Amino acid sequence: MKLDILSCAPKCYSTRRLVEAAKQKGHKVKVLNTVRLSLDLAHGKPGLYYHDKMVTEPDAILPRIGASLTRYGTSVVRQFEQMDVYTPNTSTGISNSRDKLRSLQILSRHDIGIPLTAYVDDKRDVLSALERVGGAPVIIKLLEGTQGVGVILADKREIAKAIVETLHSTNQQVLLQKFVAESKGKDIRAFVIGDRVVAAIRRTAQGQEFRSNVHRGGKAEAIDLDPVYAGTAVRAAQIMGLRVCGVDMLEGANGPQVMEINSSPGLEGIEGATNLDIAGAIIDYIADQVKFPEIDIRQRLTVSRGYGIADINIPKGSSFVGKTIHETGLREQDVVVLTLRRGGHIISNPKGSRELEADDSLLCYGKSENMKTLIPDHSPRKRRLKPLPSTPVTDASTHE
Numbered sequence: 001m002k003l004d005i006l007s008c009a010p011k012c013y014s015t016r017r018l019v020e021a022a023k024q025k026g027h028k029v030k031v032l033n034t035v036r037l038s039l040d041l042a043h044g045k046p047g048l049y050y051h052d053k054m055v056t057e058p059d060a061i062l063p064r065i066g067a068s069l070t071r072y073g074t075s076v077v078r079q080f081e082q083m084d085v086y087t088p089n090t091s092t093g094i095s096n097s098r099d100k101l102r103s104l105q106i107l108s109r110h111d112i113g114i115p116l117t118a119y120v121d122d123k124r125d126v127l128s129a130l131e132r133v134g135g136a137p138v139i140i141k142l143l144e145g146t147q148g149v150g151v152i153l154a155d156k157r158e159i160a161k162a163i164v165e166t167l168h169s170t171n172q173q174v175l176l177q178k179f180v181a182e183s184k185g186k187d188i189r190a191f192v193i194g195d196r197v198v199a200a201i202r203r204t205a206q207g208q209e210f211r212s213n214v215h216r217g218g219k220a221e222a223i224d225l226d227p228v229y230a231g232t233a234v235r236a237a238q239i240m241g242l243r244v245c246g247v248d249m250l251e252g253a254n255g256p257q258v259m260e261i262n263s264s265p266g267l268e269g270i271e272g273a274t275n276l277d278i279a280g281a282i283i284d285y286i287a288d289q290v291k292f293p294e295i296d297i298r299q300r301l302t303v304s305r306g307y308g309i310a311d312i313n314i315p316k317g318s319s320f321v322g323k324t325i326h327e328t329g330l331r332e333q334d335v336v337v338l339t340l341r342r343g344g345h346i347i348s349n350p351k352g353s354r355e356l357e358a359d360d361s362l363l364c365y366g367k368s369e370n371m372k373t374l375i376p377d378h379s380p381r382k383r384r385l386k387p388l389p390s391t392p393v394t395d396a397s398t399h400e
Contacts, residue, residue, distance in 0.1 A: 001027045001287050004055075006034045006076065007064040013268040014279075015064060021279040027287065030058075034069055039079045046082040059290045060086040062244070062282070063094060064264045070098045086290055088282075089263050093241030097261040100143050100175060103240065112236050113257045115139075115250065116178040123165050129176050130157055139177040140164060153179070180257060183250040187259065190225060190233035190247045191270055191278060193285050197233050199274045200225035220273040232256040243289075244282055246270075309363065310371040316358040326352035335366030335374070 003022055007015045010031040022029035032050055040047040048055040061080050065073030078091040097103050107114050118129035130138060136157045142150030154160035160176070167174050185205035190197045201220045225233075233247035236258050246265030250257040271278050314320045320328050325337055331352075340347040340354065341361040347354070356362075364371060 001290050002058040003029045004058040004061045005031045014266050017267050017279040021283045034073050037076050060286050063089050088243035090241045094263045097240050097263045113255050115257050118176045126161050126164050133176050133178040137179045139179055141175045143173045180250045180252050182253050188249045192233050192237040192245050193281050197230040198281050199270050199276050201270050201273045220269045222274040229256045308368045312362045312374050314360045320356050321358050324353050324355050333370040335364050337362050337364055339363040
């Protein structure tokens with residue numbers, strides 16, 4: 001495999017470990033300084049230049065995009081995507097995860113625990129927003145920031161209001177976030193590769209510091225991650241469009257609360273605490289994907305005219321309840337069931353003998369006109385959140 005690592009810090013621990021792991025496994029690897037990559041756009045031929053020389057297309061890239069380079073870095077990743085070069089982290093996924101507000105907006109529509117958060121632009125709305133997230137103490141966060149920079153704990157509402165107004169006056173956009181008291185000074189970092197958590201650590205702040213980041217002096221210890229937390233981390237990563245990332249979670253009274261998803265997680269702290277070869281696991285995953293890449297089924301299967309993809313929900317009272325997939329007659333209507341979602345679990349390629357239950361959801365491919373008649377009319381549409389599963393969930397977690 002030919003692998004290009006996009007990094008502006010070739011001598012940092014994470015980049016060095018990735019290069020070392022790739023070479024040990026017999027792969028060809030180069031580190032490209034992201035800012036020295038130039039994009040060329042021409043009719044049907046997107047291209048890239050590095051130090052004024054055309055880039056030979058690698059089999060895969062691994063983006064290590066710093067916060068200060070998000071815009072340009074994601075443009076470079078997008079160019080590689082247009083050239084059909086594999087990347088475990090999409091340009092959209094990197095952009096979405098880097099913006100704290102956008103990432104929480106995306107997660108909020110799914111059954112993923114997140115801290116109660118408010119975003120306001122007018123100082124007249126600050127106090128009411130503060131009350132909605134539980135009052136003081138409250139966490140104030142800049143929309144973009146890493147390693148704990150731009151995170152403030154305000155213990156009084158007047159102080160919180162003054163801080164927000166001051167930041168607004170300097171054209172900074174901030175979030176107000178509920179202070180999870182039971183998790184004060186500690187959080188969990190779950191390292192996700194593909195569809196599993198390969199390592200997890202608990203980070204604990206030291207002294208009077210409330211931020212647990214290792215870069216802030218936080219202490220890291222390896223932990224056996226609870227399956228509910230592992231499932232939440234994997235689902236959050238997949239929703240965000242990231243296959244290699246760090247998912248930071250608070251240990252709330254009601255379960256995991258996802259704070260942030262890091263698309264370029266550092267390796268030093270988690271490898272040091274766990275003594276695991278995380279870099280090697282990343283390289284192995286990328287090599288496997290190059291051999292057997294993921295396919296966007298919605299893009300591939302909607303090319304036939306008159307055919308498409310649809311989610312068919314089965315409400316209580318539906319004639320499908322109690323019938324097997326075969327008995328529904330879907331196949332005779334030129335509709336194929338690809339997956340069945342039930343209670344947070346996904347059954348891929350379910351057998352025709354599988355009996356359907358109320359609240360099941362079928363992902364189907366077939367003739368669009370026929371599927372339209374099968375989708376119940378919800379007016380207004382109500383979205384119901386499913387409870388988190390007790391074990392990690394992936395799109396291929398169960399085959400039957």
